[in-house]
């Protein structure tokens with residue numbers, strides 16, 4: 001009987017699996033990819049009786065493959081916080097799904113494990129940009145401010161590693177990064193001893209410095225839009241840069257457009273203070289979708305750029321001054 005661990009390649013996915021396998025060690029086959037690769041269950045070919053653990057990818061987006069695996073006799077445990085749609089009852093399926101906005105998969109696994117490896121849930125929550133929830137989860141651990149800041153940096157760096165068009169853009173394939181991290185029950189030891197972490201910290205700092213050197217294409221009190229060049233560094237940093245803009249300008253909506261051969265990849269974040277409307281804007285464009293707080297357009301043709309900018313501005317008009 002084989003066991004498959006299927007997980008999103010970002011900080012949340014990695015920290016969720018790490019907690020689970022610290023508590024229940026298992027020699028499993030890893031299935032993962034870049035953060036945007038979320039239809040991962042397609043890649044699993046299971047035999048009857050095989051076990052599959054799924055972490056941090058939408059149930060709804062994996063529904064067809066999941067039902068086929070259940071029908072084939074696999075047993076599935078599913079932890080996630082993305083939109084799930086209807087969850088069909090099945091004796092082979094056990095779900096731990098909660099789509100509350102202040103929950104992430106690392107926190108759901110922490111709930112399941114009753115806090116046994118809480119410190120990694122804190123790192124995972126920081127990685128998903130849930131800073132409040134991360135600090136709340138950390139309270140019983142009595143960490144110093146320095147330790148909390150280090151866990152935040154860990155979450156941010158692990159998350160940074162997951163962004164790219166393909167694994168070739170990344171510093172580490174996510175399954176490799178997980179294997180480097182898994183020998184460490186203590187995140188502070190991982191950060192102090194593991195070369196991979198130093199490389200990620202350096203890469204993150206370099207890429208962020210490049211992004212911060214770019215002036216916004218357009219900025220008002222209520223929204224700002226950035227154009228990033230067609231380069232591996234901008235594909236790597238766009239998610240982290242978006243998170244940092246959102247934290248620094250909580251009243252502003254942000255659009256990041258990363259140039260590609262024949263247009264742009266678009267990522268939109270609603271203002272942190274009223275996190276809604278991003279999905280509605282993106283869905284007006286072909287290949288657009290996402291959540292209320294954060295959404296995107298996989299491919300915006302060059303010819304649609306002006307139209308997108310106009311609609312983005314109109315979606316977040318500055319409040320009329322009195």
Ligand SMILES: [Mn+2]
Nearest residue numbers: 012056104105
């Ligand atoms: Mn997540």
